[in-house]
Amino acid sequence: MRKAIFDTDTASDDAIALMLALDYFEVLGVTIVAGNVKFENEVSNALFTLEYLNKPDIPVYLGAQRPLLGQWRTVEEVHGKNGFGDWEYPSPLKKPENEFAADAIIRLSKEYEGELEILAVSPLTNIALAYLKDSRIINRIRKIWIMGGAFTRGNTTEIAEFNFWVDPEAAQIVLNAGFDITIVPWEIAEESATITDEEWNKIEDINTKRSEFFLKVNRVLREYSKSVGSRGSVHPDSLTVTIAYDNSVAIEKVSKYVNVELCSRSRGAMLIDWYGLNKRRPNAEVVIKADSQKFKKYLFDSLSKA
Numbered sequence: 001m002r003k004a005i006f007d008t009d010t011a012s013d014d015a016i017a018l019m020l021a022l023d024y025f026e027v028l029g030v031t032i033v034a035g036n037v038k039f040e041n042e043v044s045n046a047l048f049t050l051e052y053l054n055k056p057d058i059p060v061y062l063g064a065q066r067p068l069l070g071q072w073r074t075v076e077e078v079h080g081k082n083g084f085g086d087w088e089y090p091s092p093l094k095k096p097e098n099e100f101a102a103d104a105i106i107r108l109s110k111e112y113e114g115e116l117e118i119l120a121v122s123p124l125t126n127i128a129l130a131y132l133k134d135s136r137i138i139n140r141i142r143k144i145w146i147m148g149g150a151f152t153r154g155n156t157t158e159i160a161e162f163n164f165w166v167d168p169e170a171a172q173i174v175l176n177a178g179f180d181i182t183i184v185p186w187e188i189a190e191e192s193a194t195i196t197d198e199e200w201n202k203i204e205d206i207n208t209k210r211s212e213f214f215l216k217v218n219r220v221l222r223e224y225s226k227s228v229g230s231r232g233s234v235h236p237d238s239l240t241v242t243i244a245y246d247n248s249v250a251i252e253k254v255s256k257y258v259n260v261e262l263c264s265r266s267r268g269a270m271l272i273d274w275y276g277l278n279k280r281r282p283n284a285e286v287v288i289k290a291d292s293q294k295f296k297k298y299l300f301d302s303l304s305k306a
């Protein structure tokens, strides 16, 4: 089985993406980073998810509790106050590790040199810190799968997607470091990983512990997504993990030089050099079309498991 670290600001879809990652990868650790909701809620959500899915032995490492430089805001309106649709789940018994997330990433990259992949479905602060401490990590990590960036339809500002917007400096560091990177941008998820009301009804009918989990953690996400005009709840993190597992879910990809804007109004914007104007070598593969049916088949299969 492929080996991966799951880097997350655990709220709503992050937890479903973690469920999928546990099915498809040997997850060596879950690293937590500042993003969606209060750090303590993210930690609790990750610990609870692992317990709920009967994987209590997978270590959880605490990472950056704020972005490298800028101010950010959490988005409880998107995920609910606790990030899990206000579901009052029982407090997890499991505890996080003492080792700092960036150190765990560096250590695991040595223990599994050339094999380790990172599923980065959150702001890139932890990965930037790991790289800043040990730049040779770029030669040991096999691949980073990044959920981030918007082409034009930002979900946090007019032009910026949340993960890139929270820590654009970290995103810029990671993108320019020399890792092997695939990016799944926001619009691709909205197009292909939106779960409509009809599909929510189908999930209600599945009636497994996992489907119940989906309905609870994504309850507020569903309301929020619809309130801003999406066709249902949008699941970018789940799509990213599915593409990491089965690359044929990404129907069209382009290799380009990608950077992130750091300035005022357009902070966090994804900058793709479509025409090679900078004469810089491509640093990322960007997914521009995904197979919605195939993604949903994977999601429903996983939700149907006992």
Ligand SMILES: O=c1[nH]cnc2c1ncn2[C@@H]1O[C@H](CO)[C@@H](O)[C@H]1O
Residues within 6 Å of the ligand: 011, 013, 014, 036, 075, 078, 121, 122, 147, 155, 161, 162, 163, 186, 225, 234, 235, 236, 237
């Ligand atoms: O409105 C939203 N819909 C879905 N995900 C969101 C939203 N706001 C923040 N995130 C978080 O940021 C990434 C997507 O931009 C996802 O990783 C999700 O956890």
